[in-house]
Amino acid sequence: MRVAVIGVGLIGGSFAKDMKKLWPETNILGMDSNQDHLREALDLGLIDEKSDYEALSEVDMVLVTIPVNALVMELPKILDATGEETVVIDAGSTKSLICETLENHPKRRNFLACHPIAGTEFSGPSAAIEGLYKDKTNIICEVEKTAFKLQERALELFQAMGMRIRYMNPVAHDKHIAYVSHLSHISSFMLGKTVIEKEKNERDIFDMAGSGFESTVRLAKSSPDMWTPIFEQNKDNVVETLEEYIQNLEQFKQLLLDGDFEKVYNEMNNTNRIKQILKGIPLTKL
Amino acid sequence: MRVAVIGVGLIGGSFAKDMKKLWPETNILGMDSNQDHLREALDLGLIDEKSDYEALSEVDMVLVTIPVNALVMELPKILDATGEETVVIDAGSTKSLICETLENHPKRRNFLACHPIAGTEFSGPSAAIEGLYKDKTNIICEVEKTAFKLQERALELFQAMGMRIRYMNPVAHDKHIAYVSHLSHISSFMLGKTVIEKEKNERDIFDMAGSGFESTVRLAKSSPDMWTPIFEQNKDNVVETLEEYIQNLEQFKQLLLDGDFEKVYNEMNNTNRIKQILKGIPLTKL
Numbered sequence: 001m002r003v004a005v006i007g008v009g010l011i012g013g014s015f016a017k018d019m020k021k022l023w024p025e026t027n028i029l030g031m032d033s034n035q036d037h038l039r040e041a042l043d044l045g046l047i048d049e050k051s052d053y054e055a056l057s058e059v060d061m062v063l064v065t066i067p068v069n070a071l072v073m074e075l076p077k078i079l080d081a082t083g084e085e086t087v088v089i090d091a092g093s094t095k096s097l098i099c100e101t102l103e104n105h106p107k108r109r110n111f112l113a114c115h116p117i118a119g120t121e122f123s124g125p126s127a128a129i130e131g132l133y134k135d136k137t138n139i140i141c142e143v144e145k146t147a148f149k150l151q152e153r154a155l156e157l158f159q160a161m162g163m164r165i166r167y168m169n170p171v172a173h174d175k176h177i178a179y180v181s182h183l184s185h186i187s188s189f190m191l192g193k194t195v196i197e198k199e200k201n202e203r204d205i206f207d208m209a210g211s212g213f214e215s216t217v218r219l220a221k222s223s224p225d226m227w228t229p230i231f232e233q234n235k236d237n238v239v240e241t242l243e244e245y246i247q248n249l250e251q252f253k254q255l256l257l258d259g260d261f262e263k264v265y266n267e268m269n270n271t272n273r274i275k276q277i278l279k280g281i282p283l284t285k286l
Numbered sequence: 287m288r289v290a291v292i293g294v295g296l297i298g299g300s301f302a303k304d305m306k307k308l309w310p311e312t313n314i315l316g317m318d319s320n321q322d323h324l325r326e327a328l329d330l331g332l333i334d335e336k337s338d339y340e341a342l343s344e345v346d347m348v349l350v351t352i353p354v355n356a357l358v359m360e361l362p363k364i365l366d367a368t369g370e371e372t373v374v375i376d377a378g379s380t381k382s383l384i385c386e387t388l389e390n391h392p393k394r395r396n397f398l399a400c401h402p403i404a405g406t407e408f409s410g411p412s413a414a415i416e417g418l419y420k421d422k423t424n425i426i427c428e429v430e431k432t433a434f435k436l437q438e439r440a441l442e443l444f445q446a447m448g449m450r451i452r453y454m455n456p457v458a459h460d461k462h463i464a465y466v467s468h469l470s471h472i473s474s475f476m477l478g479k480t481v482i483e484k485e486k487n488e489r490d491i492f493d494m495a496g497s498g499f500e501s502t503v504r505l506a507k508s509s510p511d512m513w514t515p516i517f518e519q520n521k522d523n524v525v526e527t528l529e530e531y532i533q534n535l536e537q538f539k540q541l542l543l544d545g546d547f548e549k550v551y552n553e554m555n556n557t558n559r560i561k562q563i564l565k566g567i568p569l570t571k572l
Binding site: 256 | 404406407422423462470472473480482483485492493495496500501505518521524529539543550551555563564
Protein backbone atom coordinates (compact mmCIF):
# COMPACT_ATOMS: atom_id res chain seq x y z
CA MET A 1 0.00 0.00 0.00
CA ARG A 2 1.16 3.51 -0.76
CA VAL A 3 0.21 6.11 1.80
CA ALA A 4 0.80 9.86 2.00
CA VAL A 5 0.96 11.59 5.35
CA ILE A 6 0.46 15.34 5.03
CA GLY A 7 1.59 16.95 8.26
CA VAL A 8 4.21 14.76 9.95
CA GLY A 9 3.71 15.89 13.56
CA LEU A 10 2.38 14.07 16.62
CA ILE A 11 -0.87 12.93 14.96
CA GLY A 12 0.41 12.05 11.48
CA GLY A 13 3.66 10.64 12.80
CA SER A 14 1.84 8.36 15.26
CA PHE A 15 -0.38 7.10 12.40
CA ALA A 16 2.76 6.40 10.38
CA LYS A 17 4.38 4.50 13.26
CA ASP A 18 1.37 2.22 13.66
CA MET A 19 1.11 1.59 9.92
CA LYS A 20 4.79 0.68 9.68
CA LYS A 21 4.29 -1.80 12.48
CA LEU A 22 1.04 -3.30 11.17
CA TRP A 23 2.04 -3.45 7.52
CA PRO A 24 5.83 -3.18 7.21
CA GLU A 25 5.63 -3.16 3.43
CA THR A 26 3.69 0.14 3.39
CA ASN A 27 5.45 2.91 1.52
CA ILE A 28 4.89 6.23 3.29
CA LEU A 29 5.32 9.55 1.51
CA GLY A 30 5.66 12.54 3.80
CA MET A 31 4.68 16.15 3.13
CA ASP A 32 4.87 19.13 5.44
CA SER A 33 5.15 22.90 5.07
CA ASN A 34 7.83 22.75 7.78
CA GLN A 35 11.03 21.44 6.13
CA ASP A 36 12.70 20.78 9.49
CA HIS A 37 9.82 18.56 10.53
CA LEU A 38 10.00 16.72 7.22
CA ARG A 39 13.71 16.05 7.63
CA GLU A 40 13.16 14.97 11.23
CA ALA A 41 10.35 12.59 10.21
CA LEU A 42 12.67 11.04 7.61
CA ASP A 43 15.50 10.70 10.14
CA LEU A 44 13.13 9.10 12.65
CA GLY A 45 11.93 6.64 10.01
CA LEU A 46 8.32 7.83 10.25
CA ILE A 47 8.24 8.34 6.47
CA ASP A 48 10.12 6.69 3.63
CA GLU A 49 10.52 9.72 1.40
CA LYS A 50 9.67 13.40 1.10
CA SER A 51 7.12 14.10 -1.57
CA ASP A 52 4.57 16.61 -2.89
CA TYR A 53 0.95 16.82 -4.10
CA GLU A 54 1.94 15.57 -7.59
CA ALA A 55 2.54 12.14 -6.10
CA LEU A 56 -1.02 12.00 -4.68
CA SER A 57 -2.44 10.55 -7.89
CA GLU A 58 -0.65 7.30 -7.16
CA VAL A 59 -1.37 6.63 -3.49
CA ASP A 60 -4.11 4.49 -1.90
CA MET A 61 -4.59 6.56 1.19
CA VAL A 62 -3.87 10.13 2.28
CA LEU A 63 -3.82 11.08 5.95
CA VAL A 64 -4.13 14.83 6.34
CA THR A 65 -3.01 15.75 9.84
CA ILE A 66 -2.55 19.52 9.80
CA PRO A 67 -4.20 22.35 11.80
CA VAL A 68 -7.90 22.86 11.01
CA ASN A 69 -7.38 26.20 9.22
CA ALA A 70 -4.89 24.49 6.91
CA LEU A 71 -7.35 21.60 6.40
CA VAL A 72 -9.97 23.98 5.03
CA MET A 73 -7.40 25.46 2.64
CA GLU A 74 -5.64 22.27 1.59
CA LEU A 75 -8.26 19.50 1.51
CA PRO A 76 -9.91 20.76 -1.74
CA LYS A 77 -6.50 20.88 -3.46
CA ILE A 78 -5.54 17.49 -2.06
CA LEU A 79 -8.77 15.94 -3.36
CA ASP A 80 -8.14 17.59 -6.74
CA ALA A 81 -4.74 15.91 -6.91
CA THR A 82 -5.68 12.39 -5.75
CA GLY A 83 -6.71 9.42 -7.89
CA GLU A 84 -10.28 8.13 -8.22
CA GLU A 85 -9.61 5.22 -5.86
CA THR A 86 -7.75 7.15 -3.13
CA VAL A 87 -9.27 7.66 0.31
CA VAL A 88 -8.43 10.99 1.95
CA ILE A 89 -8.76 11.02 5.74
CA ASP A 90 -8.45 14.06 8.00
CA ALA A 91 -8.03 14.19 11.79
CA GLY A 92 -9.28 17.70 12.57
CA SER A 93 -10.73 18.61 15.95
CA THR A 94 -13.57 20.52 14.24
CA LYS A 95 -15.81 19.00 11.61
CA SER A 96 -18.55 21.42 10.48
CA LEU A 97 -16.55 23.89 8.38
CA ILE A 98 -14.45 21.12 6.85
CA CYS A 99 -17.52 19.12 5.79
CA GLU A 100 -19.22 22.28 4.48
CA THR A 101 -16.13 23.24 2.51
CA LEU A 102 -16.02 19.89 0.75
CA GLU A 103 -19.79 19.45 0.38
CA ASN A 104 -19.83 20.05 -3.36
CA HIS A 105 -16.35 18.92 -4.23
CA PRO A 106 -16.42 16.53 -7.22
CA LYS A 107 -14.36 14.04 -5.21
CA ARG A 108 -16.40 14.30 -1.98
CA ARG A 109 -16.86 10.51 -2.08
CA ASN A 110 -13.09 10.10 -1.70
CA PHE A 111 -13.06 11.97 1.63
CA LEU A 112 -13.66 10.50 5.09
CA ALA A 113 -14.15 13.12 7.84
CA CYS A 114 -12.54 11.81 11.04
CA HIS A 115 -11.59 12.98 14.48
CA PRO A 116 -9.50 10.51 16.43
CA ILE A 117 -9.73 11.57 20.10
CA ALA A 118 -6.09 11.02 20.87
CA GLY A 119 -3.04 13.12 21.43
CA THR A 120 -0.71 14.49 24.02
CA GLU A 121 0.24 18.04 24.92
CA PHE A 122 3.41 17.68 22.81
CA SER A 123 3.83 18.30 19.09
CA GLY A 124 6.15 17.66 16.14
CA PRO A 125 7.55 14.41 14.65
CA SER A 126 9.57 13.58 17.78
CA ALA A 127 6.32 13.55 19.80
CA ALA A 128 4.91 10.69 17.66
CA ILE A 129 4.31 7.50 19.64
CA GLU A 130 3.39 3.95 18.69
CA GLY A 131 -0.02 2.82 19.91
CA LEU A 132 -1.34 6.36 20.46
CA TYR A 133 -4.67 5.35 18.92
CA LYS A 134 -5.18 2.02 20.68
CA ASP A 135 -8.56 1.90 22.48
CA LYS A 136 -9.25 5.53 21.52
CA THR A 137 -12.48 6.78 19.98
CA ASN A 138 -12.47 7.84 16.34
CA ILE A 139 -15.47 9.94 15.41
CA ILE A 140 -16.48 9.67 11.77
CA CYS A 141 -18.81 12.30 10.32
CA GLU A 142 -21.08 12.02 7.26
CA VAL A 143 -19.93 8.47 6.61
CA GLU A 144 -22.71 8.06 4.06
CA LYS A 145 -20.98 10.58 1.77
CA THR A 146 -17.86 8.44 1.40
CA ALA A 147 -17.62 5.67 -1.20
CA PHE A 148 -18.30 2.34 0.51
CA LYS A 149 -15.10 0.68 -0.71
CA LEU A 150 -13.04 3.61 0.56
CA GLN A 151 -14.81 3.57 3.96
CA GLU A 152 -13.84 -0.08 4.20
CA ARG A 153 -10.17 0.61 3.51
CA ALA A 154 -10.06 3.26 6.22
CA LEU A 155 -11.96 1.15 8.74
CA GLU A 156 -9.60 -1.75 8.19
CA LEU A 157 -6.74 0.53 9.26
CA PHE A 158 -8.62 1.98 12.26
CA GLN A 159 -9.63 -1.46 13.46
CA ALA A 160 -6.11 -2.82 13.10
CA MET A 161 -4.92 0.16 15.16
CA GLY A 162 -7.43 -0.76 17.88
CA MET A 163 -9.71 2.27 17.62
CA ARG A 164 -13.39 2.25 18.46
CA ILE A 165 -15.61 4.00 15.94
CA ARG A 166 -18.51 6.38 16.61
CA TYR A 167 -20.62 7.98 13.90
CA MET A 168 -21.92 11.50 14.38
CA ASN A 169 -23.02 14.48 12.32
CA PRO A 170 -20.54 17.38 12.11
CA VAL A 171 -22.78 19.86 13.97
CA ALA A 172 -23.29 17.49 16.93
CA HIS A 173 -19.57 16.67 16.91
CA ASP A 174 -18.55 20.32 17.18
CA LYS A 175 -21.10 21.04 19.90
CA HIS A 176 -20.11 18.12 22.14
CA ILE A 177 -16.36 18.28 21.58
CA ALA A 178 -16.46 21.88 22.81
CA TYR A 179 -17.40 20.52 26.25
CA VAL A 180 -15.09 17.55 26.59
CA SER A 181 -12.05 18.91 24.79
CA HIS A 182 -12.02 22.56 23.79
CA LEU A 183 -13.24 23.89 27.17
CA SER A 184 -10.66 21.80 29.06
CA HIS A 185 -7.92 23.49 27.06
CA ILE A 186 -9.17 26.99 27.87
CA SER A 187 -9.66 26.19 31.56
CA SER A 188 -6.10 24.89 31.66
CA PHE A 189 -4.54 27.76 29.68
CA MET A 190 -6.25 30.35 31.88
CA LEU A 191 -5.26 28.50 35.07
CA GLY A 192 -1.66 28.60 33.87
CA LYS A 193 -1.98 32.28 33.03
CA THR A 194 -3.50 33.16 36.41
CA VAL A 195 -0.70 31.45 38.31
CA ILE A 196 2.10 32.75 36.05
CA GLU A 197 0.82 36.32 36.47
CA LYS A 198 1.13 35.89 40.22
CA GLU A 199 4.55 34.37 39.92
CA LYS A 200 5.94 37.55 38.33
CA ASN A 201 6.21 39.01 41.80
CA GLU A 202 6.51 35.83 43.77
CA ARG A 203 9.34 33.71 42.38
CA ASP A 204 8.90 30.88 44.84
CA ILE A 205 5.30 30.04 44.16
CA PHE A 206 6.07 27.06 41.92
CA ASP A 207 8.09 25.38 44.63
CA MET A 208 4.69 24.85 46.18
CA ALA A 209 3.08 23.26 43.14
CA GLY A 210 2.34 19.56 43.27
CA SER A 211 1.12 16.92 40.89
CA GLY A 212 -2.48 18.13 41.24
CA PHE A 213 -1.57 21.48 39.73
CA GLU A 214 0.54 19.78 37.08
CA SER A 215 -2.38 17.62 35.98
CA THR A 216 -4.86 20.49 35.83
CA VAL A 217 -2.51 22.76 33.90
CA ARG A 218 -1.06 20.09 31.57
CA LEU A 219 -3.05 21.16 28.50
CA ALA A 220 -1.61 24.69 28.78
CA LYS A 221 1.49 23.22 27.12
CA SER A 222 -0.52 22.63 23.93
CA SER A 223 0.40 24.21 20.60
CA PRO A 224 -1.20 27.62 19.87
CA ASP A 225 -0.77 26.91 16.13
CA MET A 226 -3.11 23.97 16.44
CA TRP A 227 -5.55 25.45 18.95
CA THR A 228 -6.12 28.99 17.65
CA PRO A 229 -7.84 27.80 14.45
CA ILE A 230 -9.88 25.24 16.41
CA PHE A 231 -11.26 27.99 18.65
CA GLU A 232 -11.86 30.15 15.58
CA GLN A 233 -13.83 27.49 13.73
CA ASN A 234 -15.78 26.37 16.78
CA LYS A 235 -16.19 29.83 18.28
CA ASP A 236 -19.95 29.74 18.92
CA ASN A 237 -19.90 26.42 20.75
CA VAL A 238 -16.75 27.27 22.66
CA VAL A 239 -18.17 30.61 23.84
CA GLU A 240 -21.31 28.81 25.03
CA THR A 241 -19.38 26.26 27.10
CA LEU A 242 -17.16 29.02 28.44
CA GLU A 243 -20.21 30.99 29.58
CA GLU A 244 -21.58 27.96 31.43
CA TYR A 245 -18.19 27.32 33.00
CA ILE A 246 -17.77 30.94 34.14
CA GLN A 247 -21.31 30.89 35.54
CA ASN A 248 -20.52 27.77 37.59
CA LEU A 249 -17.31 29.38 38.89
CA GLU A 250 -19.19 32.58 39.79
CA GLN A 251 -21.81 30.56 41.63
CA PHE A 252 -19.14 28.64 43.56
CA LYS A 253 -17.43 31.92 44.45
CA GLN A 254 -20.75 33.28 45.72
CA LEU A 255 -21.26 30.21 47.93
CA LEU A 256 -17.82 30.87 49.43
CA LEU A 257 -18.62 34.55 49.97
CA ASP A 258 -21.98 33.63 51.55
CA GLY A 259 -20.20 31.16 53.81
CA ASP A 260 -22.61 28.45 52.66
CA PHE A 261 -20.21 25.54 53.08
CA GLU A 262 -22.95 22.94 53.10
CA LYS A 263 -23.67 23.86 49.49
CA VAL A 264 -19.93 24.04 48.73
CA TYR A 265 -19.73 20.47 50.01
CA ASN A 266 -22.71 19.38 47.92
CA GLU A 267 -21.28 20.93 44.76
CA MET A 268 -18.12 18.88 45.13
CA ASN A 269 -19.92 15.75 46.28
CA ASN A 270 -22.25 15.83 43.26
CA THR A 271 -19.33 16.31 40.90
CA ASN A 272 -17.47 13.35 42.42
CA ARG A 273 -19.49 11.08 40.16
CA ILE A 274 -17.01 12.07 37.47
CA LYS A 275 -15.06 9.11 38.97
CA GLN A 276 -17.46 6.61 37.47
CA ILE A 277 -17.63 8.50 34.19
CA LEU A 278 -13.85 8.69 33.81
CA LYS A 279 -13.45 4.96 34.30
CA GLY A 280 -14.59 4.55 30.71
CA ILE A 281 -11.90 6.84 29.25
CA PRO A 282 -8.76 5.14 27.96
CA LEU A 283 -5.64 7.11 28.86
CA THR A 284 -2.35 7.72 27.15
CA LYS A 285 0.36 7.03 29.72
CA LEU A 286 3.67 8.64 28.78
CA MET B 287 10.42 4.71 68.21
CA ARG B 288 6.74 4.92 69.11
CA VAL B 289 4.60 6.89 66.71
CA ALA B 290 0.90 7.75 66.67
CA VAL B 291 -0.86 8.39 63.39
CA ILE B 292 -4.13 10.23 63.91
CA GLY B 293 -6.16 9.92 60.71
CA VAL B 294 -5.17 6.77 58.84
CA GLY B 295 -6.13 7.82 55.31
CA LEU B 296 -4.05 8.52 52.20
CA ILE B 297 -1.74 11.03 53.91
CA GLY B 298 -1.28 9.36 57.31
CA GLY B 299 -1.23 5.87 55.79
CA SER B 300 1.50 6.85 53.33
CA PHE B 301 3.58 8.30 56.18
CA ALA B 302 3.12 5.02 58.07
CA LYS B 303 4.19 2.94 55.06
CA ASP B 304 7.42 4.91 54.64
CA MET B 305 8.22 4.76 58.33
CA LYS B 306 7.69 0.99 58.43
CA LYS B 307 10.09 0.67 55.53
CA LEU B 308 12.74 3.06 56.87
CA TRP B 309 12.63 1.91 60.48
CA PRO B 310 10.97 -1.52 60.68
CA GLU B 311 11.15 -1.50 64.48
CA THR B 312 8.81 1.53 64.71
CA ASN B 313 5.65 0.82 66.66
CA ILE B 314 2.72 2.66 65.07
CA LEU B 315 -0.47 3.40 66.99
CA GLY B 316 -3.45 4.29 64.83
CA MET B 317 -6.41 6.53 65.69
CA ASP B 318 -9.33 7.55 63.52
CA SER B 319 -12.91 8.68 64.07
CA ASN B 320 -13.86 6.26 61.28
CA GLN B 321 -13.78 2.74 62.75
CA ASP B 322 -13.89 1.11 59.32
CA HIS B 323 -10.77 2.99 58.26
CA LEU B 324 -9.05 1.99 61.48
CA ARG B 325 -9.83 -1.69 60.92
CA GLU B 326 -8.73 -1.40 57.29
CA ALA B 327 -5.45 0.28 58.29
CA LEU B 328 -4.79 -2.56 60.72
CA ASP B 329 -5.62 -5.21 58.11
CA LEU B 330 -3.32 -3.49 55.60
CA GLY B 331 -0.50 -3.40 58.16
CA LEU B 332 -0.28 0.39 58.09
CA ILE B 333 -0.60 0.48 61.89
CA ASP B 334 0.32 -2.01 64.60
CA GLU B 335 -2.56 -1.35 66.94
CA LYS B 336 -5.66 0.77 67.46
CA SER B 337 -5.26 3.29 70.22
CA ASP B 338 -6.61 6.52 71.75
CA TYR B 339 -5.41 9.90 73.08
CA GLU B 340 -4.52 8.37 76.46
CA ALA B 341 -1.59 6.61 74.80
CA LEU B 342 -0.19 9.93 73.47
CA SER B 343 1.77 10.58 76.66
CA GLU B 344 4.09 7.72 75.74
CA VAL B 345 4.87 8.31 72.06
CA ASP B 346 7.85 10.13 70.47
CA MET B 347 6.01 11.48 67.48
CA VAL B 348 2.39 12.19 66.54
CA LEU B 349 1.38 12.67 62.91
CA VAL B 350 -2.00 14.36 62.71
CA THR B 351 -3.38 13.82 59.22
CA ILE B 352 -7.04 14.80 59.42
CA PRO B 353 -9.13 17.47 57.62
CA VAL B 354 -8.20 21.05 58.54
CA ASN B 355 -11.43 21.72 60.47
CA ALA B 356 -10.69 18.68 62.62
CA LEU B 357 -7.09 19.87 63.06
CA VAL B 358 -8.29 23.12 64.63
CA MET B 359 -10.54 21.17 67.00
CA GLU B 360 -8.20 18.30 67.85
CA LEU B 361 -4.65 19.71 67.88
CA PRO B 362 -5.10 21.55 71.22
CA LYS B 363 -6.42 18.35 72.83
CA ILE B 364 -3.67 16.27 71.26
CA LEU B 365 -1.01 18.64 72.59
CA ASP B 366 -2.66 18.51 76.02
CA ALA B 367 -2.37 14.73 75.99
CA THR B 368 1.21 14.35 74.73
CA GLY B 369 4.41 14.12 76.75
CA GLU B 370 6.95 16.93 77.14
CA GLU B 371 9.33 15.31 74.62
CA THR B 372 6.78 14.44 71.93
CA VAL B 373 6.76 16.19 68.55
CA VAL B 374 3.30 16.72 67.05
CA ILE B 375 3.27 17.23 63.26
CA ASP B 376 0.28 18.16 61.16
CA ALA B 377 -0.12 18.01 57.37
CA GLY B 378 -2.94 20.47 56.78
CA SER B 379 -3.35 22.34 53.50
CA THR B 380 -4.01 25.60 55.39
CA LYS B 381 -1.69 26.98 58.02
CA SER B 382 -2.88 30.36 59.33
CA LEU B 383 -5.85 29.35 61.48
CA ILE B 384 -4.01 26.29 62.80
CA CYS B 385 -0.98 28.36 63.87
CA GLU B 386 -3.23 31.04 65.38
CA THR B 387 -5.21 28.43 67.29
CA LEU B 388 -2.07 27.01 68.89
CA GLU B 389 -0.26 30.33 69.36
CA ASN B 390 -0.69 30.42 73.12
CA HIS B 391 -0.91 26.73 73.82
CA PRO B 392 1.42 25.78 76.70
CA LYS B 393 2.90 23.02 74.51
CA ARG B 394 3.31 25.17 71.37
CA ARG B 395 7.00 24.20 71.32
CA ASN B 396 5.96 20.55 70.78
CA PHE B 397 4.13 21.37 67.57
CA LEU B 398 5.62 21.55 64.05
CA ALA B 399 3.27 23.09 61.45
CA CYS B 400 3.78 21.27 58.14
CA HIS B 401 2.24 20.98 54.72
CA PRO B 402 3.70 18.21 52.61
CA ILE B 403 2.68 18.99 49.00
CA ALA B 404 1.81 15.44 48.08
CA GLY B 405 -1.28 13.41 47.54
CA THR B 406 -3.52 11.89 44.93
CA GLU B 407 -7.19 12.36 44.18
CA PHE B 408 -7.98 9.20 46.17
CA SER B 409 -8.59 8.85 49.89
CA GLY B 410 -8.77 6.32 52.74
CA PRO B 411 -6.23 3.76 54.02
CA SER B 412 -6.30 1.72 50.80
CA ALA B 413 -5.11 4.82 48.88
CA ALA B 414 -1.87 4.97 50.92
CA ILE B 415 1.24 4.44 48.83
CA GLU B 416 4.91 3.93 49.64
CA GLY B 417 7.19 6.73 48.47
CA LEU B 418 4.37 9.28 48.13
CA TYR B 419 6.60 11.93 49.71
CA LYS B 420 9.82 11.26 47.82
CA ASP B 421 11.13 14.43 46.13
CA LYS B 422 8.05 16.38 47.27
CA THR B 423 8.14 19.75 48.97
CA ASN B 424 7.26 19.97 52.65
CA ILE B 425 6.46 23.49 53.77
CA ILE B 426 7.21 24.16 57.42
CA CYS B 427 5.70 27.24 59.07
CA GLU B 428 6.89 29.10 62.17
CA VAL B 429 9.77 26.68 62.62
CA GLU B 430 11.27 29.00 65.25
CA LYS B 431 8.36 28.23 67.59
CA THR B 432 9.19 24.52 67.77
CA ALA B 433 11.77 23.16 70.23
CA PHE B 434 15.04 22.63 68.38
CA LYS B 435 15.43 18.98 69.42
CA LEU B 436 11.91 18.20 68.22
CA GLN B 437 12.50 19.99 64.89
CA GLU B 438 15.52 17.74 64.44
CA ARG B 439 13.54 14.58 65.07
CA ALA B 440 10.94 15.58 62.48
CA LEU B 441 13.55 16.66 59.90
CA GLU B 442 15.36 13.38 60.26
CA LEU B 443 12.14 11.62 59.20
CA PHE B 444 11.41 14.04 56.34
CA GLN B 445 14.94 13.76 55.01
CA ALA B 446 14.89 9.97 55.18
CA MET B 447 11.63 10.07 53.23
CA GLY B 448 13.32 12.17 50.55
CA MET B 449 11.36 15.40 51.04
CA ARG B 450 12.74 18.85 50.31
CA ILE B 451 12.02 21.45 52.97
CA ARG B 452 10.87 25.04 52.50
CA TYR B 453 10.26 27.48 55.36
CA MET B 454 7.46 30.01 55.09
CA ASN B 455 5.18 32.04 57.32
CA PRO B 456 1.57 30.81 57.60
CA VAL B 457 0.04 33.87 55.92
CA ALA B 458 2.33 33.62 52.88
CA HIS B 459 1.71 29.87 52.73
CA ASP B 460 -2.06 30.27 52.61
CA LYS B 461 -1.88 33.03 50.00
CA HIS B 462 0.39 31.12 47.60
CA ILE B 463 -1.13 27.68 48.06
CA ALA B 464 -4.47 29.17 47.00
CA TYR B 465 -2.96 29.68 43.53
CA VAL B 466 -1.09 26.46 42.97
CA SER B 467 -3.43 24.07 44.74
CA HIS B 468 -6.78 25.36 45.91
CA LEU B 469 -7.67 27.15 42.64
CA SER B 470 -6.75 24.04 40.58
CA HIS B 471 -9.27 22.05 42.57
CA ILE B 472 -12.07 24.53 41.97
CA SER B 473 -11.28 24.87 38.26
CA SER B 474 -11.39 21.10 37.99
CA PHE B 475 -14.57 20.61 40.05
CA MET B 476 -16.40 23.26 38.03
CA LEU B 477 -15.17 21.81 34.73
CA GLY B 478 -16.56 18.45 35.81
CA LYS B 479 -19.83 20.06 36.84
CA THR B 480 -20.19 21.96 33.54
CA VAL B 481 -19.71 18.82 31.48
CA ILE B 482 -21.88 16.60 33.71
CA GLU B 483 -24.74 19.13 33.50
CA LYS B 484 -24.57 18.88 29.73
CA GLU B 485 -24.45 15.12 29.84
CA LYS B 486 -27.87 14.95 31.52
CA ASN B 487 -29.40 15.40 28.11
CA GLU B 488 -26.64 14.02 25.99
CA ARG B 489 -25.67 10.57 27.16
CA ASP B 490 -22.96 10.02 24.60
CA ILE B 491 -20.82 13.01 25.37
CA PHE B 492 -18.28 11.08 27.44
CA ASP B 493 -17.56 8.72 24.59
CA MET B 494 -15.83 11.73 23.13
CA ALA B 495 -13.68 12.50 26.14
CA GLY B 496 -9.97 11.83 25.87
CA SER B 497 -6.99 11.87 28.16
CA GLY B 498 -6.78 15.68 27.99
CA PHE B 499 -10.18 16.01 29.62
CA GLU B 500 -9.31 13.28 32.12
CA SER B 501 -6.18 15.15 33.21
CA THR B 502 -7.91 18.50 33.59
CA VAL B 503 -10.83 17.07 35.55
CA ARG B 504 -8.83 14.63 37.68
CA LEU B 505 -8.98 16.73 40.86
CA ALA B 506 -12.79 16.71 40.71
CA LYS B 507 -12.54 13.22 42.19
CA SER B 508 -11.14 14.72 45.42
CA SER B 509 -12.83 14.29 48.79
CA PRO B 510 -15.38 17.01 49.73
CA ASP B 511 -14.77 16.16 53.41
CA MET B 512 -11.18 17.26 53.02
CA TRP B 513 -11.72 20.19 50.68
CA THR B 514 -14.75 21.98 52.15
CA PRO B 515 -12.91 22.99 55.35
CA ILE B 516 -9.83 24.02 53.33
CA PHE B 517 -11.95 26.43 51.27
CA GLU B 518 -13.63 27.64 54.46
CA GLN B 519 -10.35 28.39 56.24
CA ASN B 520 -8.69 29.93 53.20
CA LYS B 521 -11.82 31.65 51.89
CA ASP B 522 -10.34 35.15 51.37
CA ASN B 523 -7.34 33.96 49.38
CA VAL B 524 -9.36 31.44 47.41
CA VAL B 525 -11.97 34.04 46.45
CA GLU B 526 -9.18 36.34 45.27
CA THR B 527 -7.59 33.70 43.02
CA LEU B 528 -11.02 32.74 41.73
CA GLU B 529 -11.75 36.34 40.79
CA GLU B 530 -8.49 36.59 38.86
CA TYR B 531 -9.20 33.27 37.14
CA ILE B 532 -12.75 34.27 36.16
CA GLN B 533 -11.43 37.60 34.88
CA ASN B 534 -8.90 35.81 32.65
CA LEU B 535 -11.61 33.49 31.33
CA GLU B 536 -13.91 36.45 30.64
CA GLN B 537 -11.12 38.23 28.79
CA PHE B 538 -10.39 35.14 26.69
CA LYS B 539 -14.10 34.80 25.89
CA GLN B 540 -14.17 38.44 24.80
CA LEU B 541 -11.20 37.88 22.47
CA LEU B 542 -13.13 35.00 20.89
CA LEU B 543 -16.26 37.13 20.54
CA ASP B 544 -14.21 39.98 19.04
CA GLY B 545 -12.65 37.52 16.60
CA ASP B 546 -9.20 38.69 17.70
CA PHE B 547 -7.41 35.41 17.07
CA GLU B 548 -3.99 36.99 17.02
CA LYS B 549 -4.48 37.84 20.69
CA VAL B 550 -6.00 34.40 21.34
CA TYR B 551 -2.79 32.94 19.89
CA ASN B 552 -0.61 35.21 22.03
CA GLU B 553 -2.49 34.32 25.20
CA MET B 554 -1.77 30.63 24.64
CA ASN B 555 1.76 31.20 23.41
CA ASN B 556 2.66 33.25 26.49
CA THR B 557 1.19 30.61 28.78
CA ASN B 558 3.19 27.86 27.06
CA ARG B 559 6.13 28.79 29.27
CA ILE B 560 4.37 26.74 31.93
CA LYS B 561 6.32 23.88 30.24
CA GLN B 562 9.61 25.11 31.68
CA ILE B 563 8.02 25.82 35.04
CA LEU B 564 6.44 22.37 35.31
CA LYS B 565 9.75 20.64 34.64
CA GLY B 566 10.66 21.37 38.23
CA ILE B 567 7.60 19.68 39.72
CA PRO B 568 8.05 16.07 40.83
CA LEU B 569 5.03 13.96 39.95
CA THR B 570 3.29 11.05 41.58
CA LYS B 571 2.88 8.40 38.90
CA LEU B 572 0.18 5.88 39.77
